[in-house]
Amino acid sequence: xxxxxxxxYHGDVAAALLxxxxxxxxxxxxxxxxxxxxxxFPALAxxxxxEIGGVKAQDVxxxxxxxGRRAHFWRRAAFAIRHRPGAALWRQYRSSGGRQHSxxxxxxxxxxxxxxxxxxxxxxxxxxxTHLASAFFASGFDEAACCAIDGFGDFVSVSAARGRGxxxxxxxxxxxxxxxxxxxxxxxxxxxxxxxxxxxxxxxLAPYGQPNDVDAVRRLLRLERHGHFTLDxxxxxxxxxxxxxxxxxxxxxxxxxYSSEMExxxxxxxxxxxxxxxxxxxxxxxxQVVFEEGxxxxxxxxxxxxxxxxxxxxxxxxxxxxxNGKIRANTPFRDLYVQPAAGDNGTALGAALYAWYAQExxxxxxxxxxxxxxxxxxxxxxxxxMVAADSAVRDRCRVSRPASEALSGIVSxxxxxxxxxxxxxxxxxxxxxxLGNRSILADPRxxxxxxxxxxxxxxxxRFRPFAPAVLEEEIDNYFVGAVADPFMLQVYPVRPDKRxxxxxxxxxxxxxxxxxxxxxxxxxxxxxxxxxxxRTGVPVxxxxxxxxxxxxxxxxxxxxxxxxxxxxxxxVMGSHLLVKNSVRTCHA
Numbered sequence: 001x002x003x004x005x006x007x008x009y010h011g012d013v014a015a016a017l018l019x020x021x022x023x024x025x026x027x028x029x030x031x032x033x034x035x036x037x038x039x040x041f042p043a044l045a046x047x048x049x050x051e052i053g054g055v056k057a058q059d060v061x062x063x064x065x066x067x068g069r070r071a072h073f074w075r076r077a078a079f080a081i082r083h084r085p086g087a088a089l090w091r092q093y094r095s096s097g098g099r100q101h102s103x104x105x106x107x108x109x110x111x112x113x114x115x116x117x118x119x120x121x122x123x124x125x126x127x128x129x130t131h132l133a134s135a136f137f138a139s140g141f142d143e144a145a146c147c148a149i150d151g152f153g154d155f156v157s158v159s160a161a162r163g164r165g166x167x168x169x170x171x172x173x174x175x176x177x178x179x180x181x182x183x184x185x186x187x188x189x190x191x192x193x194x195x196x197x198x199x200x201x202x203x204x205l206a207p208y209g210q211p212n213d214v215d216a217v218r219r220l221l222r223l224e225r226h227g228h229f230t231l232d233x234x235x236x237x238x239x240x241x242x243x244x245x246x247x248x249x250x251x252x253x254x255x256x257x258y259s260s261e262m263e264x265x266x267x268x269x270x271x272x273x274x275x276x277x278x279x280x281x282x283x284x285x286x287x288q289v290v291f292e293e294g295x296x297x298x299x300x301x302x303x304x305x306x307x308x309x310x311x312x313x314x315x316x317x318x319x320x321x322x323x324n325g326k327i328r329a330n331t332p333f334r335d336l337y338v339q340p341a342a343g344d345n346g347t348a349l350g351a352a353l354y355a356w357y358a359q360e361x362x363x364x365x366x367x368x369x370x371x372x373x374x375x376x377x378x379x380x381x382x383x384x385x386m387v388a389a390d391s392a393v394r395d396r397c398r399v400s401r402p403a404s405e406a407l408s409g410i411v412s413x414x415x416x417x418x419x420x421x422x423x424x425x426x427x428x429x430x431x432x433x434x435l436g437n438r439s440i441l442a443d444p445r446x447x448x449x450x451x452x453x454x455x456x457x458x459x460x461x462r463f464r465p466f467a468p469a470v471l472e473e474e475i476d477n478y479f480v481g482a483v484a485d486p487f488m489l490q491v492y493p494v495r496p497d498k499r500x501x502x503x504x505x506x507x508x509x510x511x512x513x514x515x516x517x518x519x520x521x522x523x524x525x526x527x528x529x530x531x532x533x534x535r536t537g538v539p540v541x542x543x544x545x546x547x548x549x550x551x552x553x554x555x556x557x558x559x560x561x562x563x564x565x566x567x568x569x570x571x572v573m574g575s576h577l578l579v580k581n582s583v584r585t586c587h588a
Contacts, residue, residue, distance in 0.1 A: 001360065002059055005352025006046060007066040007130075007344060008106075009099045010153075011037045011196050011252035014341070014348040015045040016373075017053050021362040025052040026373040026430040028345050031554040037197045040249040042348070043110035048375060050111075057111035063118060064355040066347035067100055068126035071154040075175055099248065100124075123359070125351045127153025128315075129161075129168060131342075134350030135312035136163035137357050139337035140367030145306040147299060150315035151181035153344070160302040163312060166357040166364060171305050177239035178230045180294045181317050183221055186236055186258040187287045191280050192270035196252040203322055204464050206288040207509035209281030216265055217283075217290045227301010229294055235262040276463070292323045296330040309334040314350070318342035318489070319432065321513050325491040329481075340371040340431030340487040349430075370521040371435050371487055374428025377556055379574045382424075385556035386576070392564055397571075397578040404575060408524075411572055412531035415443050415541065417585060419569035420457065422546055424559045425524050429552070433488040434545035435515055436469060436525030438552045438559075440568065442504065442542040443532075444468055449504035449542060456567040459549060465513070468494075468505035469543040471529055472516040478502070478540060479514055488515040488543075504542050515543060 006015040016026040025048070030036055032044035050057060099106075104122055108115040131148035146161045146168065157179035160172040188194075188202045222230045237243050238257040246253040263269060270280055295317065302311075311333040318324065318338050327336055339346060356362040386393050393399065402410055415421055421441045429435045440457065442449050454462050467488050468478070475482050482492040491513045494506045505512050519526040533539025545552045546559060548566055553559045556573055563571040563578070571578040579585065 001061045001356070002053070002055060003062045003064055003352045003355050004046060004049065004060045005064040005066070005348045005350070005355070006042050007347045007351070008041045008103065009039065009247045010344055011039050011247065012343055012345040013038060013040060013042040013045070014345040015042045015049045016349040016352050017049040018352045018356055019053065021356045022366045023349070023368065023373060025049040026341070026349055027375070028341070028430075028551075030551040031374070031428065034551055035251050036551050037252055038250065039247045039252045041106055041110065046110060052375065057113050058117065061121060062123055062355050063107055063121050064123045064125055064351035065103060066127055066130040066351040067124055068154040069100070069124045071126045072156070072175065076155055079176065123351075123355050125354050127347060128156045128159040128173070129170070129354055129358070130347040130350030131314040132159060132161050132163070132168050132170075132312070132350070133354035133358065134339055134346040135314035135337060135342070136161075136168060137353040137364070138339045138349070138368035139312045141310050141312060141337065142364065143308065144310035144312045144337075145302050145308050145333070146312045147302050148315040149180055149295065149298060149313075149317035150343070151179055151185060152176050153347075157181060158298055160305060162306050166361055168354075168358055172227070172302070174228070177233060177236070180229070180291060180298070181315070182236065182238055182257060183231060183294070184287065184291055184317070185254070186238075186262070187217070187283065189256050190258050190262060190266065190269045191284060192272045192274060194256070194272055196254060200319065201461065201464070202284045203288060203320055205276065205281055206284040206322070207507050207511070208463055209278065209283070209285035211286045211289045212282045213266065213286035214289050217286045219265060220262075221290060221294055223294065223297045226304065227298050229297065235259055235265065276461070288322060291320065292326060292330075295320070295323050296327070299327065299331045299333065303332045310337075311335070312337045314338070314342045314346060316343040321489045322491045322511070324489055325511075336490070338487065338489045339368050340429070340433060340435070340489070342489070343432070345431065369486070370518075371429045371431055371433070372427040372437055372522070373430040375554060376427040377574070379576065382556045382573045382576050385560055388557065389560050389564075393560070393578065396564065397580055400577050401575050402577055407572070407575065407577065408528045408531040410577065411528055411570070412535050414570050414579075414585060415441060415532055416535050418443055418446055419583060419585070420453065420567070422559060422563050422568050422571040423525075423528075424546065424553070424556065424571070424573040426522070428554055431487065433467075433515070434543065434552055435486065435488060436517060436522050436543065438546040440544045440546050443536075444502045444505040444540050444542045445536065445538060447503045453542075453544065457548060458544070465507045466505050466542050466544045467513045467515055468502060469515045469517055469525070469529060469541045471526065471533065471539045472518045474533075474539045475514070475516055479512065482514060484516040484518070485514060486516055486518060486521060488513055490514070501538060502540060505540070
């Protein structure tokens with residue numbers, strides 16, 4: 001059975017293809033449209049999934065969309081009667097409903113099918129169950145507590161379920177307008193980071209501050225018995241219906257969700273063009289503390305309902321890797337699984353998995369142990385891209401194709417010499433992180449490397465940290481209390497005696513967002529890190545996404561363009577090695 005899952009008309013639209021319960025491909029639309037977090041309909045991602053799977057659209061048995069039909073209608077009606085939100089909210093509901101009603105036609109037009117063919121095969125699956133499914137059914141756990149925490153989806157912001165076999169039994173929900181994701185969004189906007197998805201910037205800024213504003217931020221959130229919580233709605237606008245939101249096409253946009261009351265509580269908000277001052281860092285630190293208190297409170301409530309030591313976690317809030325790294329210390333859970341696209345992109349995967357397991361009763365077996373589910377390119381295709389960029393490559397680079405057994409040694413030598421390497425290999429990653437196939441790599445021992453990459457390649461804020469990619473078998477030698485995490489979604493303390501050794505990937509608070517690299521899951525990347533370790537004594541590399549203020553590069557031409565317009569020194573695409581002429585090196 002072929003199931004094509006997707007999410008539409010929200011941020012981070014994506015598609016995923018299952019064949020008899022096994023994942024074939026998972027892709028985010030942003031990589032093809034070249035707009036971060038793109039909204040609308042994932043037509044390009046859907047077509048590419050089918051291409052990777054070698055199947056035609058008419059072969060698909062189920063189209064599973066991560067959107068409920070009239071989900072929690074009576075709760076919405078009761079909220080409207082009680083709070084009487086403005087006309088803007090009703091316009092948004094009508095617009096969203098109209099897009100969902102036209103989905104069969106949209107799918108049919110995108111994939112060249114008859115609308116009636118799609119209508120018979122279309123399944124609407126509520127937003128939060130797709131989050132839960134994306135975590136539990138990908139985890140390999142036969143039984144676990146499952147939790148999704150996000151902004152909102154289908155009127156829900158938190159859901160908890162008992163996962164067992166092919167079933168998900170929902171035991172708890174938190175409904176609109178109360179949301180930990182909305183809390184983080186509102187303060188993120190207050191701090192002047194107003195692009196959709198900027199919460200990760202605030203998480204990176206927080207360690208530079210002191211949590212001096214915790215008492216004030218706690219006034220925004222009330223923690224209640226049994227894992228419940230509420231927002232103090234005086235400080236928020238999202239529930240009034242007067243906050244424009246744009247999800248139809250292009251970059252998602254959400255107007256300010258905080259009220260003037262928040263300004264009275266926290267002082268003047270920062271404009272996006274203003275410098276980041278210490279008070280902003282302190283507010284970011286305080287928000288992270290209060291957010292973590294809320295997350296751990298919710299998860300302890302989940303444990304009280306379900307028990308067990310295993311937790312499958314999803315939702316946009318599960319992208320907060322700092323909180324994730326503290327779950328085992330602050331809740332009874334000991335075994336955590338978060339799949340690499342835990343946000344709304346992952347609902348595409350979750351919709352397909354829910355349709356296969358919870359609706360079709362499919363047998364368990366598959367587990368997501370790596371993130372490499374995207375497009376790939378042959379050496380011939382890489383060569384074609386270089387030919388197309390002929391003069392730029394010929395005039396600026398030295399090109400070679402070393403023997404495969406020599407490549408890792410040559411590249412590790414370049415890295416040890418302080419060069420910055422673009423690394424383009426195998427299938428593109430699924431999720432927000434580059435995990436060794438579409439990566440920029442550098443020597444983590446260089447004190448100045450973080451500033452160099454932020455200023456000359458990423459062209460972004462100096463406070464933004466970089467991640468350490470470490471051989472799985474070396475984790476304990478470099479991190480305190482860490483467990484293997486191939487998806488770079490948990491932050492742990494770097495061992496005190498290793499912090500001076502790894503200044504480029506040790507954040508200001510002594511932590512690092514590690515990626516454990518498994519030899520079986522990614523042999524090429526593992527071999528490169530091993531070669532670097534043999535040369536330097538440090539089996540760790542600085543790893544960041546291969547991009548520059550754009551989505552991660554998807555194809556060779558994009559990698560070439562990013563390489564040539566930035567101060568990267570070396571590019572490795574498949575077996576091809578490009579070194580800029582400006583670089584003087586004795587390595588072949």
